[in-house]
Amino acid sequence: MEKYKTLIYKFLLLAGIIFCFNFIYTKFFFEKDLQKHSPIINSIRKVTDEKNEIIYLGESSNTTFREDDVDKRSISEMISDYYPSRKFGNINKEASHAGIYYTFLEAIPENSNVKTVIVTLNLRSFDASWIYSDLETALQKSLVLIKDHPPLFNRLMLSFKGYDIKSDAEREVQFKKSWTESKLTFEHPFPYDNVTDWDFAMAEKGILNEDGSKNSEATVLACHYIKTYAFQIDTIQNPRIKDFDNIVALAKKRNWNLVFNLMAENIDKAESLVGNELVSFIKQNRDLLVSRYSKKGVTIVDNLTLIGNDEFVDQNWTTEHYSEFGRRLIAKNVSDSLKKFYPKDYKDYVSANKKISSFYNDCEGEIVWGQMQTLTDEIAYSGKMSSKTGQKQDFSISLDYSIRNLPDSLKSISISFQKFQREINNDAKIVIQISGSRFKYQWNGFIVNDIAKSLNKWEEVKLNFPLPDDFYNASVIKIYVFNPTNSLMYVDDMKVDFEK
């Protein structure tokens, strides 16, 4: 009996020690660990600190833009344009899915100001290759410390690998198994039992060029589309369903308005590469999700077929990365769905379908153009900053824009900006560069000092340039000041108007 007593006393002593450890760890080490292993905590804290009412949870679709986008902001920032009186926040993490979002949402304190939650619903996240992705281990690891347990317990779980930890090889086995074991059923006779068979058949048959030869690049992409989209969501087995269900339950508990933002997929490409059957599977899954979660009272924004092939940034892979135009369309769709929660706050800030022909950059850093690293606070015409050129910094801020996003029938460009220089510079030029695969490259340079050459004071530079007749065959137009000299020239308040 004595030995059991000793044991009990020692276990009690150990419990006391662990209690003290938790205090020491929380006080002196936890924050450093959080910043090192779970930096996403800062975005979650920001939601509370900034008293955000509406929050958007997204993955790379909310952090990616195309090089020629003038407005490089995210979807969530574009949504916030429509509700200027409401405080918007966002939590973004690449490769995230509903399981990750759920942990983020759980970590938001109950006394926060959050009223509405917009969750990205990515159809691909239901597919085996995403469920068993090799990125999953790192994602799961980043969540351990933010879970709602005592900090010392979370650190113990991190030390003892208490999360879904698997090697890349193990995960590959899992998704390959799923591709073979998950049966594909179709309403009319369909020759393939599963993804593996379909993929194999596509690889064998291939996508053919006009001359009948196999187009390897297109074939690889077609196979990839099959592996990514050819699945049928099993509401019992698919872990994402459980994750989204958990989010629904949490939103109900916290009394949040819940919006699922079903992202657009490249349906055009799926159809052209693989065919209607694949599109049917995609739509079947979409219908299932829309129906399931509408019944649960969730607002679903269905963007699945909203965006055409040209607006997808990645043409050789399956992603939900959209051009500025695509992001605007989604933002408009989501903001429309928010009207029912905030009817009086909606402001038609900018029509999503309207094509813009006027551009302005005050060089204060808020409007993102190319060459933002040239901004300096050494001198400014308006505000605090201007763009500095010269002395090995050859290019000023630059408007890089996709011509297909411009209105039709444009005839000329009117450019104006303020410039400051201390000496005459006959080499600095304002450049209009037009390029595209179906267009003969044009580089038009106009010496700035031929237009305005005042020294030591700000002076406006104005220029009109007629657009070439075949302008709409080109893809991109770039406008900037080029100064390859050692003589400094500052540029501010650049305005570009395309005119009819």
Next chain:
Amino acid sequence: MLFNSYEFLLFFPIVTLLFYVLPHKFRWFHLLIASCIFYMYFIPQYILILFATIIIDYVAGIWIEKSDDRKKKIYLVVSIISTCLVLFIFKYFDFFNQNMLALSHRFGFYYPEHTIKFILPIGLSFHTFQSLSYVIEVYKGNQKAEKHFGIYSLYVMFYPQLVTGPIERPQNLLVQLRQEKHFEYANFAAGLRLILFGLFTKMVIADNIAIYADQIYGDPMAYNSISVLKGLFFYSFQIYCDFFGYSTIAVGCAKVMGYNLMDNFKNPYLSKSIGEFWQRWHISLSTWFRDYVYFSLGGNRVKIHRWMINIMIIFVLSGLWHGANWTFVIWGFAHGFFYIVETMIIRMLKLRRSANETIAKIVDAFNVVKTFIIVSFIWILFRASDMHQVKLILKAIFRNIHVKDDFHVEPKTWLFLLLFIILDSFLFNTRFDSWANAKPVVVRWSLYSLLLFLIIVFSSVNNFPFIYFQF
């Protein structure tokens, strides 16, 4: 299942508690099931390979015991070949094919290219050797054949030492598995102490310095000579702390249930010669080779050149045991070479320990440093993936004197390593459990608390599997 996983944090107390709750007659079954679960956590189907080995040697043991001398030998040879065949197929088949293919290209004969590649079952070399040890001991008459299939299976599969040893002898473990164990506080406490120290060694020391060793071995030419030498130093401690840590946890897990496993390490980096190093490093393997191979070859009761050959055979086999790669073979050869050179120098110069204690201590210290440096350099062969990487490491050491790099080691890593080196020195020729037990209760519990805190808060968050799992 890994000792440093949260699954094991649940598995261990449940298995231990059930062990003491169950009557003695059910314990073998309980431990066997627990061991199967432990093993099947990796690749479940590979347990069939383990069972194949178990069945072969179980039957062989009984037949050897029953038979006359001539048949005995046949059964022994058949058993050894069958057991080694499993090892060969899974561990050496690919290596053999690659070399045969290279030879066929060089000498122009036909050898078919095989595309089959097997994933090496975890701990195959360990349990193969433990199984072989049983049949050899039965053959020699030192051990009675085990008739109880369950108990024999447990001898091969006993979970604490199943995947990376210590490689036990039947005289030690099999006998204990039949004994009734009662809860003894001293064993229980000693076992927990060893587990605590083992986890600290693996998770805080080995895994934290592994990052730096990997960094250097990943791209040696990008680093300055000094940084590469630091990388070598870190790897020497990584492999020691990794394997020593695992063995200590294994011994501790068994001790908690009252089973005594052999010690696998005794401060190897305090050895004064390569010979002594092998008496202190991976003791269960070196004694296995000594007892079953070296002595069979005649040991040192032969002429000098024959003795040298015997030594080289043992070390080359030991290298090959570790891995199917020429780097391991050369690693074993290098140890054999230095062992012979050291022994010959001592013999020829008739070196003896100085009578002057101070001089003797200085010489000892010099020898410890010398042995550590030799061993650390030979570890390059062990760690490198191929001979090309070995060349790169050596090139970086001797040529990158003026290369600037950004190799920065966190101060806490140095601090932990220093703490371990101090502890390891205190533990010279003793074990952590008995050393700690002799300390006053306040010192003892302060030490436990410190180790526990370091394990929870300062363990590496990166996943570094136990190095010896691959063997």
